[in-house]
Amino acid sequence: MVSLKIDGRETQAEPGTTVLEAARSLGISIPTLCHHEGLPPYGACRICVVEVSAGGRIRIESSCTRPVEEGIEVWTDTEKIRGYRTLIAELLLARCPDSERVQEVARDVGVTETRFEKKEEECILCGLCVRACQDAMGTSAISFVNRGYARKVDTPFSINSETCAGCGACAKVCPTGAIQIEDVNGKRIIRYFHTELELEQCPECGARFVSKKFQEKTDADQKASEELRHLCPDCRRKRASRSLREHMVY
Ligand code: SF4
Ligand code: FES
Incomplete structure (x- = not known):
């Protein structure tokens, strides 16, 4: 098993588990859009970003593609992460303003409007x-x-x-x-x-x-x-x- 810390809580996960899965198993909610449990992760939308401290460096990474690693520390709800998710939600909303799923994900991160020009695209390239x-x-x-x-x-x-x-x-x-x-x-x-x-x-x-x-x-x-x-x-x-x-x- 791999030991790691998420939002200050010690946890263990099977090798190969993603940070998203490990967080969800602790009841921590992380928004996702291009993630599907039955399909391999792809990391396209980036709405699931978290901060990961590993090897002395802190990086912003998509939790759906980031595998757990011994000794890492993860934060899922920092000011930086909230700002990043807001920006992503606004960009998604500008690309596909009429998509109910996009609107729902945006609402989840507190976004109901976008400051960017609306494009009326049909596809968000989630893959x-x-x-x-x-x-x-x-x-x-x-x-x-x-x-x-x-x-x-x-x-x-x-x-x-x-x-x-x-x-x-x-x-x-x-x-x-x-x-x-x-x-x-x-x-x-x-x-x-x-x-x-x-x-x-x-x-x-x-x-x-x-x-x-x-x-x-x-x-x-x-x-x-x-x-x-x-x-x-x-x-x-x-x-x-x-x-x-x-x-x-x-
Ligand atoms: S058409 Fe676009 S939005 Fe729909 S599943 Fe494919 S990549 Fe995602
Ligand atoms: S849900 Fe993780 S990158 Fe889209």
Whole structure:
């Protein structure tokens, strides 16, 4: 276990735990926006910043990406941190003034208005959609593109994605509502990512309920795990690596 101090309280945490997790386990509240418990941390929004004293230096770091470390001391609610969070909340509010989630996070840190020019952007570049697609669904249909002001999340070449299965995970995690899924006339449309997919139809009632591509992917995954179910862990590994080799494209 790793020993550290948070807001003056001694605590211990498993190695690999983040400062955010360690603080929350003590009941200390830290605001977050780009953090999702089921996805790897990314550190995009910086609203979760804390002060960390390590190796004789005090730094401002995002608590969702900072792993605990033996002997460090963390402060989650100093004047400096409150000022930093206020600035971040105002910048987020200026970028996406209509996002309810952004407004809520801003309110949590005492911000209801912004002194910056409002931009009416749809996306705060939190990267949740990219991580949901890549890490939760294993698809990588979208990614960050461009730099600076032109940075955004998009499909390759900004056209209909060949790999998107229309699962909707990106829309589910998006805090601003930028990504919307529309099921219209037998098609699943994800305008934000220029993508349209055919929907599967229920043979009983005719309802369209899931994209054909996602159904095929789920069926294939189920078949694969069914085939492996009766094998011992060793043979399962061998079979999986054999099938990986067979499916590799050179
Ligand atoms: S589209 Fe939504 S989830 Fe994706 S980066 Fe932008 S705000 Fe985050
Ligand atoms: S929640 Fe930690 S950087 Fe966004």
